[in-house]
Every structure is written in structure tokens, then in C-alpha cells.
Amino acid sequence: MKTISQPQNDYYNATVLLDSCMSSLNSSNISKQRDSHRVFHRRDSLFSVGDHFEGIYVLRSGSAKSFITSRDGEEHITKFYYPGDMLGIDGFDGYMHTQTIRFLETSSVCLIKESQVSNLMQTSADFRKTLLQSMSRTLASDSAMMMCLSSCSSEQKVARFLLDLSTVFSERNLSGSEFMLSMTRTDIANYLGMAIETVSRVFASFQQRNIISVKLRHLSILDFTALNNCVTIEICSQTVEKSSNLKKINQAMN
Amino acid sequence: MKTISQPQNDYYNATVLLDSCMSSLNSSNISKQRDSHRVFHRRDSLFSVGDHFEGIYVLRSGSAKSFITSRDGEEHITKFYYPGDMLGIDGFDGYMHTQTIRFLETSSVCLIKESQVSNLMQTSADFRKTLLQSMSRTLASDSAMMMCLSSCSSEQKVARFLLDLSTVFSERNLSGSEFMLSMTRTDIANYLGMAIETVSRVFASFQQRNIISVKLRHLSILDFTALNNCVTIEICSQTVEKSSNLKKINQAMN
């Protein structure tokens, strides 16, 4: 149980990104690299809105969330992070962070200092490519998220969320069908733009339909096909078919 | 009327970004610069999902929208663009575009070829800074948009949208209180994740309350304070105060 509960801890994901960073760092300055590793705990912040941009961080283990704060002090989670992800790329505008990064569990990060970033951008085509790629990819996933937020039903949102998580873990050579949710229901609800009760209800509904099995933070996906259908077609709530049939009947009668 | 109807046409916005691009381009290769200018018309696409990444475009005049396409063919508008904006920064991941850019009116763009982008990233600290800044800024505005989509009421969404547009035009030395909407109601609804009818109703409501004046594409903001209040506090629909009073009364009675 303990191994599953923190599957991403102490796991070092050798993504292209990290490889590139590391090899570049190794060749340029191997001693600095070690200094820049740091460990954080649940609820710790890596940086907060308005903090000066120190550089880019790569998440080595654990997980984190980023959120922005509205004028009236409300927080909104914009993304969850897993090992291999880059943290802090929001800081290039005015060398100030617009988001806060907070850890969801014990985690470690590796800092690539701003000066190093600058150097690498000049000297390493690989690094340049990797950084721009990472930012482009984030832009793309933001767009997908916006689409989801604005046009998906609650069930579709949750289904997408679970499938995305599954992909995250698969890509990191962990089980994509059984994993721990390192975030609370409140976090999920906030991220997906719905009420916490609705998250709970959708989980319950999926579970009842044998699509998932969920007990607090522990989640298993039992039926990927159903989840996928849920995202693409609108068969989530079975009422849809019924109601569209009803409409046809009504039309036929009038 | 005609001058107002296309305020951004033939207008060259000398933003930091464009300055930097242009000066760099001038110094490197002045002849290519002229070649790379191109004019498009309403409904033309600059590039589509899956197209090969040719480079970064700077919008010189006109306006455009970007949208992504979901698996089931539905489109979702992710952003509107105005003179000085960079187009195509979604293409660094795999040198392929994940979005389509389509013009809303006659517009012209200037291309910075991929090879030039690469060169400039190495040689020009200004360009590097400008590009990363632009991407970071886009990330920040995406986050704000997600927050808006997930937690704002319809009225708040429209209020934000209008205030954002107002800022866009002000920054370009155009009137921030009277401008043309170059997008259709359908586009607005799609962008804000609401039904076109709701957009219409909110416009009608704002107009009735003397907050805006809107006739088809022509829009005037009459009361910025009201719009701002709408975004921050929840005074949009006046029912809120009443209902919270009711709650207090109910609580007092029980």
C-alpha cells in the first residue's frame, strides 16, 4: 500500500527534457547541479505570485499544483505537475511569477538558474528546442483545458481528468490503471470548475457503473472504453439517449 | 462609420515585440522582411491544425481568432488576436501547429521564418527575452481565462471579455470605450463557453442598465465602473443581494 501511495516519489523520470537539461548542465558545471536539488513537503510553496523568477525548476519526484489568485483572493488551480515536468515557465514575463506552485506531497526539484537558462538558450540548440517545446506543449494543453472547461459536462470533465492522469502515470512507467490521487477532492473540483459535491457524485456514479473503483485517494480505472466514450460521445448520463428518443417521438407526433 | 468599423486596419503597432523583431530583421536581412508581408481576408486561414510550423507571424493589421478542434470535430476558440500580437507560438512542439488561425477581417501579417527565429534566439538577447516573455504572457492569460471559464457567471464572463477588449484597443492607442467587435456573437459565445442566446441576453441586460450600448458589431462602454464591479463583486444580477438577505432572514428565524 505504501508503495502505491507515493508512486512518484524518488522516481527519476528521464524525459527528453530532463536528459537535455542534465547533459547540458553536466557538461557546463557539474557541481552546481547537485547544489540545486531541494526537497519540499506537502503544503510547501516553491514560489508564490509576485516572487522574483530565479530560474526553471524540474520536478524530480512527488507532485505539485499551480494556482493563480484573483483580485478577490480566490484561488484557481491551473495545472498539476508530475516528475519530469518543468515548473516556473510563467516567470519570463517581467521575471516575476504570476502563479504559485505548492507541493501536494514530499517532492524534490532541481533548479536551472536564470543565468544558466540564458546561457543554454544561446549555446544549446537542444535546450532551446526543449524549452520552447515544453512551453508550446503547455499552451496546447491549456487550450484543451479551456475547451474542456467551457464545453464539457461534469462527467466528461472528470472522465478527461482521470484519463489524463492515467496517461501521466503511463508515460512515467507507472500503472495507468491504478494510482493514488495526490490532490484532494476540493483541488479536483477547483481545477475542473465544479462543486466538490459534484465531483463526489460523478465518482460515485462511475463506481456504480463499474467504470472506476475509488476509495478516498486510491483510484482504479476498470473500464477505459467507457471513460473514452464518455469524453467523446455523450453517453455519460444514459438519460441522453432516452431524451433524444423522446424528442424524436414528440417530433413524429406533432 | 467606416473608419470605426475597421479601427485596427492599416495600423502598425510598434510594440516592444515588433520593434525588437523588426530591428533585428532590419539589421540581418532587410529584403526578406518585405517579402514576408502578406495580406489575408475574412475567413482565410493563416495555417491549420497539423500544418508544418513555418515560423512566427506578427499581426500587423486586422484581427484573427485561433481555435482547436476536438476529436468529434467541434471547434473551440482559444484567443482573439490584434495588431502586434504574435501568431504561431503553438508550433514549437514537433514543428506542427495544434491550432488553426483564421482572420476575422482583412488583415496583414509579417513572417519571421523558423530559421530566422533560431538565429535570433542565439544572437539577440532582446529577441530571446521578447519571445519567452510573449509565451509566458500567453500562459498567464490562458490561466486567467481558465479561471474565468470555470468560476465566472455569464455576466462576469461577458464583462471581462469587454474590459479585456477595451484594454486591447487602449494599448493600441484606439478608443477603449467605443469599438467594433470583429467577431460574431457565435464566436463570442464559443470563446466564453456559453450559448449564443445567453450572450445576446447579457448584452441586452447591460444595455438596459446603461452599462453599454451595443448595436450589432458596434459597441460602446458607458459605465466602466459597473463593468468592473461586475467582474469583482457579484452585483451583476441584483438578485444576489436579495437572496443573501433572504438567507440571513431565514437564519435569524430558525
Add this chain to the structure above:
DNA sequence: CGTGACATTGACCAACTTCAAGGTGCGTGG
């Protein structure tokens, strides 16, 4: 064993969508 944080469940209601019908403005072709 008690406390607090987190999660679930049910009942009710409001905001928003959907459906349907009609209005407005613009361009094109007669």
C-alpha cells in the same frame, strides 16, 4: 477517544441551455 480535515449523500433551486419563432441588415441578381 475526541477532534478536525476531508468526503459523501439527498433535497431543493437558480442559472443557463435548448428549442422555437421572429427580426434585422447586407449583398446579389434581376
Add this chain to the structure above:
DNA sequence: CCACGCACCTTGAAGTTGGTCAATGTCACG
């Protein structure tokens, strides 16, 4: 220049989804 058609926009009525409120349940930790 008018009239037709089309695209776009508006408005009202009815129906749903999902939010809010309130109560209860469960787990972890001291």
C-alpha cells in the same frame, strides 16, 4: 433600385444540469 435569400442576431418559454445548503460519514492523528 428593389426584392429575395442568407447570415446573423434577438427574445420568450420550457427543461436540465449542476450548485448550494445541510446533515452525516469516515479517516488520521494526537
